[in-house]
Amino acid sequence: MVNVKIKKRFVEKILGGYPLLTKDMLVNPEQLEKEGEVLVAADERGRFLARGFQGSQNKGVGWLLTWDSEEQVDQRLFSNRLRAALGRRNLWFAKADTTAFRVFNGEGDGIGGLTIDFFDDHYLFTWYSEGIYAFREEILNAFEELADYKSIYEKKRFDTKGQYVADDDFVRGEKPDFPLIVKENGASFAIYLNDGAMVGVFLDQRDVRKAIRDRYAEGKNVLNTFSYTGAFSVFAALGGAVKTTSVDLANRSVAKTIEQFSMNGIDYEAQDILVRDVFRYFDYAVKNKLKFDLVVMDPPSFARSKKHTFSAAKDYKDLMKRAIDVTEDKGIIVASTNAASFNMKKFERFIDEGFKEKGLRYEILESYSLPEDFKTTSAFPEGDYLKVLFVKKK
Template sequence: MNKLTVGSSAEKKIKEGVRLLGSKDYPDLNKDNQLVYLYSRSNTFLGTAYLSKQNKGIGWLIADQEIKLDRDFFETLFQRSKGKRKNLAKSDTTTAYRLFNQEGDSFGGLSIDRYGDFALFTWYNTFVYSIKEIIIEAFQQIYPEFVGAYEKVRFPQAGHQSAHLYGKEAPAYFDVLENGVSYSVFLNDGLMTGIFLDQRYVRDRLVNGLALGKRLLNLFSYTAAFSVAAAMGGAVSTTSVDLARRSKELSYRHFQANQLDMSSHQLVVMDVFDYLKYAKRHDLSYEIVVIDPPSFARNKKQTFSVLKDYHRLIHQVLDILSPDGMIIASANTSNMPVSQFKKELEKGFGSHKHTYIDLQQLPNDFAVNEKDESSNYLKVFTIKV
């Protein structure tokens, strides 16, 4: 086993409980895609890690002691993660959720989701991908109930984004349940699946009273899952806006899965900032506006960054929000702490009176590392204006 001596900054983070190995703490590293033992400069053993570059750092600490990455190791991890989610497994109203969540379940670089009778593995780096056979064998031992599995690959070296792994093949589109609402999903087409499972708590509130009798505007709507939840929760109308043409077809599938009449539900293919100007010109207003942008987006006219531009969205949304309306503001980025997100929102509100009703973060199946705020990347404020 290779030994890696770390600097004082990295040692401090490890001792504080941070499991991600950040690239700034390892500037001259020439090792990659291997297991290593980490030691301090005073030769104190710190733990076992693996090195593999990905969009989040250069590797992960995976244990405080010396370990072997064999089937027994992963079976133990999966048994533990299965126990954490036993209540969801018994649910008749939710059949799509996360089974294993990276460092929150003690192994960064891997997530596994349930979509009905199928499991979906996501590999985030080449090292984890290189040991996937051991991981899959261990998973099948602990989860024999899944009839088949698929993979998503979030690094370019594999040469593909999506593939069937084992067992039965899923239909091209099939329905899953969340909070009693049906959503049409797909497992073998690019990196998406038709729904972001980490927003379950937010959709649950829309289903269970928050949207009742309201007009809802859903910005950056992707497949309009928030709109469908609101419609099932008694919203009088929904408008879903997304620039991607394919989003309209996928959104329609969700509405269709719940036999919803589309006469009160509009699917708009348009740039969000253009739509906000259009709505203001036409005196449109909404009681609830959901804002769930990608961390970074670029079109022909402009770029958008959650870190720098969120206040512009808030500022323009205020022009079309009904009196005493609500904004559901979501940020899905690990490098923006809650405090920074709130500052960006305040910049948008300016002198407008507003009250923060609550903050929702990741649902409990998306286990997080409590010692590292960036692990709990999702931040959703509900704000009364």
């Protein structure tokens, strides 16, 4: 156990439930030596504030788990948090048309650095620091007492660059045949829990995909940029889009997108699936006077290709201007970002500046943040990272 002292100016923030410890909060950061050590945070007079663990994740050095001086960081705590989280998802387990969702969302459910996703009775644990991974056996044992499962897989996302740690992903249960076929609002997705860092679909965009299918796609020509496995394109096609064009830099995106179309009985040969740098495709579309009724942009927070480096915090406004160039008048841009480094207000400013610099008007039709299974806490607004705006070009 390590005792850390919190600087006076951060005490109220921590007492308010802020769960992430950063180095600049600490009077004695030199005390931090080992990932997974239990931390006791106190003020400079020695008054107990909270208890957690050391775990390097992004800009943090640890997570606080309890503000109760009597509660220990042990299997009982993990069991209590897991039980509460599973209980909050009772209605999700009962859904027949959606069989993939998040059952535990990190600090929103009380344990920073851990997420658990459900894929039709198969579970995926994702560990975001060596610190939380140090409690792996306690957490898995607690989970096993609370939930029935067919299999458990895991992803480790805590190497020095915050990337995926390749390893044997299988943990417990019986290994299934892949892909798993799961439902999302009646549509089907092929899921792979054993094939690298990604599984085939980003669950946090569920509500956005449904909106595209139900309200925006019918009769439209749709461009899906940074398309990954084409999930937005699938929902657009199911919603009656005349045609979809999916653009992604990764070679494997073609086979993955074809698979997702095929899962839903969509003729993939009637769609365009392109391996291109999105920025070069924008140049191509402008040069050839291509325009779209609906443009979807969900770039990674940071990306690098041979000719471009993209940072959402610095470059989203310019990306928006590129999208405006290929959007029909009265067309719609679905602008999305998962960057946690800025809030919705700043994101709206990127949109506003992009249109103003083009000398055009716009209207925000609706906005989305994380769906309800991605539980967040008001004490940690950074955890509500997803920002999506449906923007109509006037």
